[in-house]
Amino acid sequence: MDFVNELKKICGSNLLLKKEDLYVYAHDTSQNPDNIILPLAVVFPRNTKEVSDIIKVLNKYNVPCVPRAQGTNHCGGTRLTKKSVVIHFSKMDKIIEIDKNNLIAKVQPNVVIGDLNKELDKLNLFFPPDPSNLAVSTIGGAIALCAGGPRTFKYGNTKDYIINLEVVLADGTIIETSKDLAKNVTGYNITSLFVGSEGTLGIVTQATLKLIPKPEERLLTLSYFDSLENAAKCVNNIINSGFIPSTLDLLDNNTIKTIERFNPCGLLTDKEAVLLIELDGFKSCVKYEQDILKEILIKSDAVNIVQAKNQEENEEIWRARRSAYSAVTQLKPNVVTEDIVVPKSKIVECIKKINEISSKYGIIVCIMGHAGDGNIHPNFALDLSNENEKINFEKLKDELFYYAISIGGTLSAEHGIGMHKKKYLKDALNYGAFDLMLKIKKLLDVKNLINPDKMF
Ligand SMILES: Cc1cc2nc3c(=O)[nH]c(=O)nc-3n(C[C@H](O)[C@H](O)[C@H](O)COP(=O)(O)OP(=O)(O)OC[C@H]3O[C@@H](n4cnc5c(N)ncnc54)[C@H](O)[C@@H]3O)c2cc1C
Known part of the structure; x- marks a missing residue:
């Protein structure tokens, strides 16, 4: 393979070719045991020039590539759809500069x-962006997926914190999308074009991030409810009272029970729903706001309220929230996490619909969500080696996504489309955006070599 010899000249020993080494890079967190395609090679560039040289070689030989960080995405974004070279960024992991004066x-x-x-x-x-698995996931992955997480209600998601990107385009050209300035409307906002592009338009080799001062205090409140309706009503009451909590997450009864079964943290398993509400800011303000919040919760029919008094108690509650996904993985061999977003007013209706469709197809679901954003994560516990369950799950997904679209929602709020949701994309973007997006992809990646078959 001529291109391998040329890659060796660029990467030296930072290149994998043995089958047993390649196997690891054929998988990611997304669950689909079928059609595993091994990479032709995995390369580990050390700098932007090497990325550019690699892309030029792949372009010359018409070999596709898949950019990859930690592979924790849920959408099959780093799975291979054809024989490709994986570009792994583990050797480009430096914090180059933190500039406190310019934030x-x-x-x-x-x-x-x-x-x-x-x-x-x-x-x-x-x-602020926190893809919930922040001990593992990378800036590159978060930029490519425009990751969000529990703090988006107050702070926004990744796109709100990217000032400038260095990108290697599909022909190997290196560009910057902007300058390192807090404000810049000189020309189109192409920084935003690359954020959330799932590695399909170019390779991000450096990012300038916007920082904010760290809140002095963060304190969580757990508020339990006897019905989903009361929990949803409470979300509105909190917002209408002028609060912008940094987190406003909801867990359903199945999620609470599953966490308690596998990672016990003292959650109350007989309650229908719990809200996790984090307030942050100056210490004196947070204490004051916690007291007012408690009054709102009582008026909203909360049946049990637990308020963290210090960072240890805060961490303990976060541990419970962060362990939800790993708890669900213990129910069945596979877990698929979906990521629909609906208008906030439709959350209860939507959760009920998810339960209804899941029970129709006999599939276990644990639902959690960033309630402040209308973003719902149903975690489906499955055995995808069971052909029947697999077929039923496909039907479930069809119903779920078309239902979300029909009530004014869409396919993904923060996990991306990848290969698993692309069949729904045209219908989800039925307001004229699909064709334009496809044109942009064709313009920037003429040979369709950069993360091909993702999104489209
Ligand atoms: C337990 C768990 C909880 C999660 N909770 C949340 C949550 O609350 N909110 C949320 O938003 N997300 C959540 N996620 C998903 C999260 O968005 C991803 O896990 C994370 O952002 C991906 O980071 P990564 O480093 O693993 O990237 P990867 O999975 O390796 O890559 C992700 C995408 O980025 C592309 N890519 C990677 N590096 C580059 C680059 N340098 N240039 C161009 N493209 C690149 C890849 O091709 C792929 O399409 C969760 C995931 C897990 C496992």
Whole structure:
């Protein structure tokens, strides 16, 4: 293979070719045991020039590539759809600069978000996007998926914190999308074009991030309800009272029970729903707001309220929330996490519909969501080696996604489309955007070599 010899010249020993090494890079968190395609090679570039040189070689030989970070996406974004070279960024994991005066950080793509925040913590700074698995997932992955997480209600998602990107385009050209300035409307906003593009338009090799001062205090409240309706009503009451909590997450009874079964944390399993409400800001404000919040919760028919008094108690509650996914993985061999978003007013109706469709197809579902954003994550526990269950799950997904679209919602709020939701994309973008997006893809990746068959 001539292209391999050329890649060897660029990457030296930072290249994998043995079948047993390649196998690892054929999988990601998304669950679909079928049609596993091994990479032709995995390359580990050390800098932007090497990424550009790799892309030029692949272009010359018409070999597709799949950019990959930690592979924790839920949409099959790093799965191979044809024989391709995987470009892995583990050797581009440096925090280049943290500039406190200008409130920016410059990072390479494989910086882990949790590690970045540990460094920022020392300077009382904060990068809010939190894809819930922040001990693992990277800036590059978060940019490609426009990841959100539990803090988006107050702080927004990844796109709100990207000031400038260095990108290697499909022909190997290196560009910057903007300058390292807090405001810049000089030309089109092409930074935003690349955020959420799922690695299909170019390869991100460096990012300038917007930082904010770290809130002095963060305190969580757990509020239990006897019905989903009361929990949803409470979400509205909180917002209408002028609060913008940093987190406003909801867990249903199945999720509470599953967490308690596998990762016991003392959650109350006889309640229909629990809201996790985090307030942050100056210490004195948070204490004051916690008291008012408690009054709102009582008026909203909360049946049990637990308020963290310090960081240890806060962490304990977060541990419960973050363990939800791993708890569900213990129910069955596979877990598929979906990510629909609906108007906030339709949350209860939507959760009921998810339960109805799931029981119709005999599939276990544990539902949680970022209630403040109308973003619902049903976690489906499945055995995909069971042909019947697999067929039923496909029918379930069809019903779920078309239902979400029919009530004014859509396919994904923060996990992306990848290969698993692309069959619904045209219907979801039925307001004229689909054709334009396809044109942009064809313009920027003429040979369809950059993460091909994702999204479209
Ligand atoms: C337990 C769990 C909880 C989660 N909770 C949330 C949540 O609450 N909110 C949320 O938003 N997400 C959540 N996620 C999903 C999360 O968005 C992804 O896991 C994460 O952002 C992906 O990061 P990664 O480093 O693993 O990237 P990968 O999975 O390796 O890649 C993700 C995508 O980015 C592309 N890519 C990677 N690097 C580059 C690059 N340098 N240039 C161009 N493209 C690139 C890949 O091709 C792929 O399409 C959760 C995931 C898990 C496992």
